[in-house]
Amino acid sequence: MTGLLVEGASGIATLAGGLRRGGAQGDAGVVSGGAVAVACWEGRILAAGAADEVSRQMAARGLPINAFRRFDARGGLITPGLVDAHAHLLFAGTREGEWQLRARGAGYLEVLAAGGGILSTVAATRAASDQELLAGGRARLAQMLASGTTTAEAKSGYGLDVATELRLLELIARLGREGPIELVPTFLGAHAVPAEFRAGPAAAGPASARPAGGPDGTDAYVVNVIDYQLPAVARQGIARFCDVFCEQGVFSADQSRRILRAAADNGLALRLHADELAPSGGAELAAELAADPGAGPAARRGCLSADHLGAPSEEGIAALARSADAGTPVVATLLPATSWFLGRHHFAPARRFIDAGIPVALATDLNPGTSPTLSLPLVMSIACVEMDLTPAEALAAVTINAAHSLGLGAQIGSIEPGKQADLVVWDVPTLEQIPYWLGARLARTVVKRGVIVSERG
Ligand code: NIG
Ligand code: FE
Numbered sequence: 001m002t003g004l005l006v007e008g009a010s011g012i013a014t015l016a017g018g019l020r021r022g023g024a025q026g027d028a029g030v031v032s033g034g035a036v037a038v039a040c041w042e043g044r045i046l047a048a049g050a051a052d053e054v055s056r057q058m059a060a061r062g063l064p065i066n067a068f069r070r071f072d073a074r075g076g077l078i079t080p081g082l083v084d085a086h087a088h089l090l091f092a093g094t095r096e097g098e099w100q101l102r103a104r105g106a107g108y109l110e111v112l113a114a115g116g117g118i119l120s121t122v123a124a125t126r127a128a129s130d131q132e133l134l135a136g137g138r139a140r141l142a143q144m145l146a147s148g149t150t151t152a153e154a155k156s157g158y159g160l161d162v163a164t165e166l167r168l169l170e171l172i173a174r175l176g177r178e179g180p181i182e183l184v185p186t187f188l189g190a191h192a193v194p195a196e197f198r199a200g201p202a203a204a205g206p207a208s209a210r211p212a213g214g215p216d217g218t219d220a221y222v223v224n225v226i227d228y229q230l231p232a233v234a235r236q237g238i239a240r241f242c243d244v245f246c247e248q249g250v251f252s253a254d255q256s257r258r259i260l261r262a263a264a265d266n267g268l269a270l271r272l273h274a275d276e277l278a279p280s281g282g283a284e285l286a287a288e289l290a291a292d293p294g295a296g297p298a299a300r301r302g303c304l305s306a307d308h309l310g311a312p313s314e315e316g317i318a319a320l321a322r323s324a325d326a327g328t329p330v331v332a333t334l335l336p337a338t339s340w341f342l343g344r345h346h347f348a349p350a351r352r353f354i355d356a357g358i359p360v361a362l363a364t365d366l367n368p369g370t371s372p373t374l375s376l377p378l379v380m381s382i383a384c385v386e387m388d389l390t391p392a393e394a395l396a397a398v399t400i401n402a403a404h405s406l407g408l409g410a411q412i413g414s415i416e417p418g419k420q421a422d423l424v425v426w427d428v429p430t431l432e433q434i435p436y437w438l439g440a441r442l443a444r445t446v447v448k449r450g451v452i453v454s455e456r457g
Pocket of ligand 1: 245
């Protein structure tokens, strides 16, 4: 039997019809009000919608009903499997101690400048064995799956040297092969300037007295990323994207541009941590790199996603809007759990993006410093409460738009014939109730490539 027929649902939020922006961001493509079904065959969607029409499609293909496993959704809603487009999956250690520092008034970038923050996770990750990193990754992936995630981006970025960055990418590839969550590997060598570059001869004074990655150490590290790390990552052939933490006091827009151009030359698609805490030219840079002139027409590489965007400039918003209008959209991948966890209320201006016609995605930003969550439904809740997204807009943001931000819009993110059969059956009958029940575990059944991979009683 290579078929799965899901019946008895309250409705289907298909998200059919491509990338969502502007008014269409809130169109979840809901089919309800009668018997509905989703038929999956050999891992792909065969048909979805009114049950009698789905039966006709099966018959037209010569597929008898007894070739399908029949599954009763018991009145739950069916959506596409969720797509987490921004996740720092692999790391060692935890950082709950930073609460103490913050209570004493230290900002996120101050902790980093003093050699803590990201750099403490780098030290723990370099020291961890493959087995430890894999065990942590597996435990997190299990929780993501139970929350409805069927595809996730996975960044390196806690190695910050050639050997550890390659090791993290290799472990990500291994976890992706294990499944069932499909992983999209991203190289994030430019996540911070590592201690050995900060302590270099060019810098004067104790590390704690210097600004984050003082100019000399940062430039030398940018050269290291471009000349050593990127070519090695390209030779390894695992990473699909390159990302940079473009932020005042971390990597400037100019440094980020140099790294991302080199990454495109090495065949990688691009995404960017942009303007999280202060306007840093990140949104402008993402728009500038939206179309990679080196890529052929079949594969748009360029910059597909600008992430965070808590503090974009007016020009940055306008530039992203122009890219979307020009047919080379950069998805604004917003990470409200991070804004919330940092407690500084730097929520991205999501409504302005939607009004400007910029496609919006939402992601967890899973990481040990600023967003220790694995749950996209929780992220949807925060987005609805703090950024005034509607539940339908938030659902498009964690499905079809997130898929497009990963360059996978033609394969996943919606329930349409021919696409990969990644589904969630929810414990609630409407899409509005997914973000409504704060922190609840509502993903009852998860299907990946036509196979039930997670089920709760
Ligand atoms: O997206 N902002 C930079 N990177 C991560 C945080 C990583 C960390 O603090 O360990 C983020 O929030
Ligand atoms: Fe991040």
